Each structure stands twice: as C-alpha cells, then as structure tokens.
Amino acid sequence: MTLDLEAVYTDLHRHPELSYAEHRTAGIVADHLTALGLEVRTGVGRTGVVGVLANGDGPTVLLRADMDALPVQEETGLPYASTARGTDPDGNDVPVMHACGHDVHVTCLLGAVDALVADRASWSGTVVAVFQPAEEVGTGAQAMVDDDLFEHAPRPDVVLGQHVSPLPAGVIGVRPGPFFAGADAVTVRLFGRGGHGSRPETTVDPVVLAASVIMRLQTVVSREIAATETAVVTVGTVHAGTKENIIPGEATLGLSMRSYSAATRERLLGSVRRIVAGEAAAAGAPAEPTVTVGYSFPALVNDASATDRTAAAFRASFGDQGVTDPGLVTGSEDVGTLATAAGVPLVFWLLGSEDPQRFAAALAAGTLDSEIPSNHSPRFAPQLHPTLEHGVEALVVAAREWLG
Numbered sequence: 001m002t003l004d005l006e007a008v009y010t011d012l013h014r015h016p017e018l019s020y021a022e023h024r025t026a027g028i029v030a031d032h033l034t035a036l037g038l039e040v041r042t043g044v045g046r047t048g049v050v051g052v053l054a055n056g057d058g059p060t061v062l063l064r065a066d067m068d069a070l071p072v073q074e075e076t077g078l079p080y081a082s083t084a085r086g087t088d089p090d091g092n093d094v095p096v097m098h099a100c101g102h103d104v105h106v107t108c109l110l111g112a113v114d115a116l117v118a119d120r121a122s123w124s125g126t127v128v129a130v131f132q133p134a135e136e137v138g139t140g141a142q143a144m145v146d147d148d149l150f151e152h153a154p155r156p157d158v159v160l161g162q163h164v165s166p167l168p169a170g171v172i173g174v175r176p177g178p179f180f181a182g183a184d185a186v187t188v189r190l191f192g193r194g195g196h197g198s199r200p201e202t203t204v205d206p207v208v209l210a211a212s213v214i215m216r217l218q219t220v221v222s223r224e225i226a227a228t229e230t231a232v233v234t235v236g237t238v239h240a241g242t243k244e245n246i247i248p249g250e251a252t253l254g255l256s257m258r259s260y261s262a263a264t265r266e267r268l269l270g271s272v273r274r275i276v277a278g279e280a281a282a283a284g285a286p287a288e289p290t291v292t293v294g295y296s297f298p299a300l301v302n303d304a305s306a307t308d309r310t311a312a313a314f315r316a317s318f319g320d321q322g323v324t325d326p327g328l329v330t331g332s333e334d335v336g337t338l339a340t341a342a343g344v345p346l347v348f349w350l351l352g353s354e355d356p357q358r359f360a361a362a363l364a365a366g367t368l369d370s371e372i373p374s375n376h377s378p379r380f381a382p383q384l385h386p387t388l389e390h391g392v393e394a395l396v397v398a399a400r401e402w403l404g
Contacts (some may be wrong), residue, residue, distance in 0.1 A: 002114060002118070003032070003110060003111050003114045005107055005108075005111050005388040005389065005392065006384055006385075006388065008028075008032075008106075008107045008110060008111075009103055009104065009107040009384060009388060010080040011028075012025060012028070012098065012103035012106055012107060013078075013080050013081075013082060013098050013103045014080050014081075014082055014084070015082070015084060016069030016070075016082050016084055016096045016097055016098045016103070017067070017068065017069055017084075017086065017096065018068060018069060018070075018071065018086040018087075018088065018094075018096055018136075019068040019133060019134035019135075019136050019137045019139075019140065020046050020047055020068075020133055020134050020140075021047070021068075021086060021087075022047045022067040022068055022133050023047060025067045025106065025131075026042060026047050026048070026049050026067065026131065026133075029049045029051075029067070029106065029110065029131045030042050030049050030051075032110050032113075032114075033049070033051035033110075033113065033129065036051075036053075036113060036114060036117045037053075037117065038051035038052055038053050038113070038117075038129070039051065039052040039053075039054070040052075041152055041153070044144050044147050044149060044152075045132070045133055045134075045140060045141075045142075045143030045144035045145075045146070045147045045149070046133060046134075046143060046147075047067070047133040047134075048067075048130070048131060048132050048133050048140065048143070048144045048147075048149075049130075049131040050128065050129070050130055050131070050144075050149065050152070050153050051113065051128070051129040051131075052126065052127075052128055052129075052153055052154065053113065053116065053117065053120075053126065053127040053128075053129070054126045054154075055120045055123065055124055055125060055126065055127070056124040056125070056404075057124055057125070057404065058123070058124035058125025058126070058403055058404030059125045059126075059157040059158075059402055059403055059404060060125060060126040060127075060128060060154045060155065060156045060157050061125065061126070061127055061128070061156060061157065061158055061160060061399045061402045061403055062128045062130055062156035062158070062159045062160065062338065062342070063109055063112060063113075063127060063128070063129050063130065063160050063161065063395055063399060064109075064130045064131075064132060064159060064160070064161040064335055064338060065102070065105035065106050065108070065109035065129075065130070065131050065132070065161070066102045066105055066106075066131075066132045066133075066135035066136075066140065066335075067102055067105075067106055067131055067132065067133055067135075068102060068133055068134055068135060068136050068137075068140070069082075069096050069097060069098045069099070069100070069102060069103075069136075070096070070097060070098075070099045070100055070136060070376060071086070071088055071094035071095060071096060072095060072096070072097040072099040072376065072378050073095040073097065073378055074095070074097040074099070074378055075378035075379050076378070076379055076380070076381040078381060082095075082096060082097045082098065084096040084097075089137075097378065099375065099376050099377060099378060099380050100136065100164075100375045100376055100380070101163070101164035101165075101353065101375060101380070101382055102135070104164040104351070104353065104382055104387065104388065104391060105161075105162065105163070105164065105391075106131060107388055107391075108162070108351075108388060108391030108392050108394075108395060109129055109131065109395060111388070111389075111391075111392035111395075112129075112392050112395035112396050112399065113127065113129050115392060115396050116396060116399065116400075122400075123400055123403040123404060124403065124404035125402075125403040125404045126154050127399060127403070128153045128154060128156055130144065130149070130153075130338065132144060132335075132338075135333065135334055135335075137295050138183065138185075138295035138296060138297045138332070138334050139295055139334070140334060141334040141335060141336075141337035141338050142334070142337050144338070145337060145338065145341040149338075149341075150341065150342060155342050155344075156342055156344055157344055157402065158306055158339075158344055158345050158346075158347065158402050159335065159338050159339040159342065159344060159345070159346045159347070160310070160347050160348075160395070160398045160399065160402070161335050161347075161348050161349075162348065162349050162350070162351045162391060162394060162395065163331075163333065163348070163349075163350055163351065164350075164351045164353045164375075164382055164387065164391070165326075165350040165351060165352060165353065165374075165375065166352075166353065166354045166359070166368075166372045166373065166374045166375070166380075167324070167326065167350055167351075167352030167353070167354065167359070168352045168354055168355075168356040168359045168360070169352050169353050169354060169355065169356060169382075169383050169385075169386055169387045169390065170318075170322060170352060170356065170386055170390055171322055171323070171324055171352035172314050172318060172322060172323045172324070172349050172350065172351065172352070172394055173323075173324050173325070173326035173349060173350030173351075173352065174302070174307060174310070174311050174314070174323065174325070174326075174347070174348075174349035174350070175302065175307070175325045175326065175327070176302050176303070176304040176307040176308060177301060177302060177304060178260045178299055178300075178301050178328065179300050179301065179302050179328070179329060179348065180297075180299065180300035180329045180331055180332055180333045180348070181230070181232070181258035181259060181260055181297075181299055181300075181328070181329065181330045181331065181332050182258065182259050182260065182265060182296070182297055182298050182299035182332060183256060183257065183258050183296065183297040183332035184255075184256075184257045184265065184268075184269070184293055184294075184295075184296045184297075185254070185255070185256060185293070185294035185295050185296070186254075186255040186256075186257060186269075186272060186291060186292065186293055186294065187252065187253070187254055187255075187290075187291075187292045187294060188213065188252065188253040188254075188255065188272070188276055188289060188290070188291050188292075189250060189251075189252050189289060189290045189292075190206045190209050190210055190213065190250060190251045190252070190253070190276070190280060190285065190289050191206065191249065191250050191280075191285050191286060191287040191288075191289060192204040192205055192206030192207075192209060192247070192248070192249055192250060192251070192283070192285060192286070193249065193286050194246065194247050194248050194249035195246075195247050196245065196246070196247070197244065197245035197246055197247055198245065200247060203247045204283060204284055204285055204286060205247050205283075206240060206247075206248060206249065206250050206251040206285075207240050207241065207247070207248065207251055208283070209251065209279060209280060209283040209285065210238060210240060210251040210253060212279045212282075212283070213253065213275060213276055213279045214235050214238070214253065216275045216278075216279060217233055217235060217255075217272065217275060218233075220233050220268060220271045220272065220275070221233055224267065224271050225264065225267065225268075229259075229260075229261075229264050230258075230259070230260055230328055230330065231257070231258060231259045231260075231264050231268055232256070232257065232258040232259075232330050233255060233256075233257050233268060233272070234255065234256045234257075235253055235254070235255055236254050236255065236256050237252075237253065237254030238251070238252075238253055238254075239251065239252045239253075240252070255272065257269070257272070258330045258331075258332065259299070260299050260328065261299070269291075269293070272291060273291050276289045276291055277289060297332035297333065297334050298334070298336055298337070298340075299332075299336075300332070300333045300335065300336045300346070300348060301336065301346070302346055302347055302348060303339075303345030303346055303347065305345070306345035306346070306347050307347050309401065310347045310349075310398050310401055310402075311323055313397050313398060313400075313401035314349075314394065314397060314398070317393070317397045318394075318397075326350055329350070331375065333348065335348055336348075347398065349394070349398075351387065351390065351391045351394060352387070352390075353382035353383055353387040354372055354382075354383060355383050358371075358372070359372060
C-alpha cells in the first residue's frame with residue numbers, strides 16, 4: 001500500500017467540515033482517486049465524490065464512506081485535535097469535530113481502493129467508491145441518488161460499508177436484519193404570553209410549559225411502548241428567552257426519536273403530538289403548539305443472506321473471535337438509501353476502534369457507558385492502530401468476497 005493511512009487520517013481529523021461543506025475533504029478524496037487511475041466524478045449530491053475502478057468482467061461492488069463532521073467542541077487533548085469552526089444551517093458559528101469517526105471511514109475507503117488497485121490482477125469486476133456528504137443530517141445518500149448517482153456509475157450488485165464504533169479494535173460487529181434504528185428529528189414550538197419576570201400571573205410561561213412537556217415525554221417509551229420493542233425519545237435542545245427577568249413568548253424543543261418499525265415510529269409521533277397538545281391546553285397556551293418532523297433516517301436493515309456470506313468471509317480472515325453480533329444499534333445511518341435505490345442487498349458492519357485492554361477492563365468493571373467514550377462524544381478518539389489497517393482490510397475482504 002502506498003497510502004500513509006495515519007497521515008491522511010490526522011489531516012482529515014484536524015480539518016473537519018460540516019454537512020454539505022465537505023469541500024476540502026472531497027478535494028483530497030478526488031485527488032487520491034484520480035492519482036490511482038479511477039474515473040472520478042465530483043459534486044454528486046452537492047459535495048459527494050464517486051470513483052469507478054473497472055477491472056474487467058464481473059460483479060459490481062459499491063463501497064461507501066461518509067465525510068461530514070459534527071458541531072462538537074473537541075476535548076480529546078490529542079496533538080491532532082480539531083480547532084476548526086464552521087457555520088451551521090441556522091447561520092451560527094460552531095466548533096467542528098469528527099466526533100462520529102467519518103474521518104476513519106474516508107481514510108479506510110481510500111486505503112481499500114489503493115489496495116484493490118495494487119492487487120487488481122487477482123480479482124475482476126468493478127468497484128464503485130462512494131464518498132457521501134451529509135450523513136449526519138440524513139439527506140446525503142438521497143441527495144446523491146437524486147443527482148443521478150446510478151446514471152453516472154454502474155449499478156452495483158451489493159452495497160457494503162462500515163461505521164467505526166467503541167468496540168475493541170480488531171473486532172467486526174455485524175448482524176443480519178434490522179441493525180441501526182430509524183430516526184426522526186422533531187421540532188416542537190410552544191407558545192405562551194410573555195411579560196415581566198416579577199409578574200408571572202400576567203403571563204402564560206412557555207418555559208414552565210416546556211418543562212412539563214419534557215418530563216411527560218419521558219413516559220412515552222417507559223409506558224406506551226412494549227418492553228419487547230426498542231425506542232428512544234430524547235430532547236436534545238431547549239431554547240427560550242433572552243434575559244432572566246423576562247418571561248418569553250415561546251419556547252422551542254428539539255427531539256430525536258429512534259425506532260425499528262413503522263408501527264413504533266407512528267406510535268412515537270402520535271404520543272409526542274398528543275402530549276404537546278395536552279400540556280399546552282393544560283397551561284392555557286394562547287395558541288396551538290406545532291410539531292414538525294425534519295430529517296428522517298429509515299431503519300438500516302442488512303440483507304440476511306448477503307450478510308451471512310460477508311460475515312463468513314470476515315470469520316475466514318479474522319477468526320471467529322474477530323466477528324461478533326453487537327445487537328441492535330439505536331444510532332442511525334442513511335447508507336440503506338443507496339441499496340434501496342439500486343434494488344440490491346446491503347451489508348453494513350461496525351468497525352471496532354477502542355483499546356482492547358481498556359475495553360476489557362471497563363467491561364469487567366461494568367463501566368463501559370461511563371469509561372469508554374462513544375460516537376458524538378467530545379472525547380471520542382479511535383485508537384489509530386490497528387483500527388485504520390483493520391478497516392482497510394475489512395473493506396477489501398468484503399469487496400473481494402463479492403468480486404470475481
């Protein structure tokens with residue numbers, strides 16, 4: 001392999017970019033793919049990059065990596081930690097960090113393409129390397145499809161991809177069927193009647209109303225969803241007011257909901273709407289609240305037979321101890337959109353990145369949740385080696401299982 005994985009990764013980590021702002025990252029990707037001799041198309045779905053490596057007759061395999069980062073202030077203390085800032089969709093200046101590991105994904109896919117080019121005498125077919133924007137907002141895969149992805153690149157026979165995770169480095173986590181949850185972003189606007197903080201009797205306080213809504217929402221999963229189902233309702237943002245002695249006129253909540261079935265999703269949405277309306281009525285709100293669904297991720301469902309086939313290839317390469325079933329993941333992913341649009345199987349897996357000894361110690365102590373930073377944490381820091389090398393090998397092993 002000619003690619004310096006660590007150099008590429010640390011550069012990407014130092015220079016993260018928000019969704020649809022991945023211009024520098026896309027340029028690096030395009031330059032590498034062009035240098036390797038691939039047919040390259042840029043600007044797909046705004047900032048996506050597609051590279052096609054044709055190598056004779058045989059199946060077509062799509063390998064996908066996402067490129068965008070998050071509005072998170074990094075707290076890892078690493079020498080290559082991000083100090084970057086960006087502008088969010090609302091025009092706010094925010095810190096930016098690769099807190100979800102998409103820099104790992106990009107690096108590993110570039111390394112896998114490099115390895116496949118170097119060993120092209122041993123396989124035949126076509127590799128389509130897709131570097132996707134805007135996974136974090138759930139629209140990047142669809143944006144690439146809408147921008148005629150499969151008109152300008154061969155339609156694949158399978159879609160393959162991976163996501164870095166706090167599993168031990170050297171371990172692959174994969175399961176057939178439902179794997180990652182579907183997600184909905186929901187915005188709730190609550191309307192009150194503002195006034196002076198010293199005279200609450202003249203107002204309808206939307207802050208108190210928001211507090212009531214937040215607490216009541218905690219009962220949706222615990223009291224309205226069967227214990228055999230999996231669901232999450234999280235209130236991630238609360239915005240109200242400008243000064244401590246002014247009761248504001250409205251409050252806004254940002255919710256994230258996760259589910260694995262259409263029936264559970266509809267139950268969650270119905271419960272949220274009912275609770276919001278009921279609490280607003282109980283507070284005497286002067287106007288009906290609004291509940292707006294923003295971006296949505298479909299549940300990620302791995303094709304059973306394709307997953308079994310790919311997992312067998314992983315076990316042959318990494319041993320039984322190197323492949324595990326991690327159970328359902330309540331995080332979300334939009335890679336399934338690519339497979340659905342192409343009408344082909346999806347196989348997606350988790351790539352372990354945590355120090356194995358640290359992971360084992362936390363597991364034994366029952367402190368995994370508190371001791372091991374996970375994706376989206378400001379302290380999320382994958383162990384570079386062997387994570388990068390293992391991620392490259394996993395993509396190559398999976399691709400070669402499907403290529404001629």
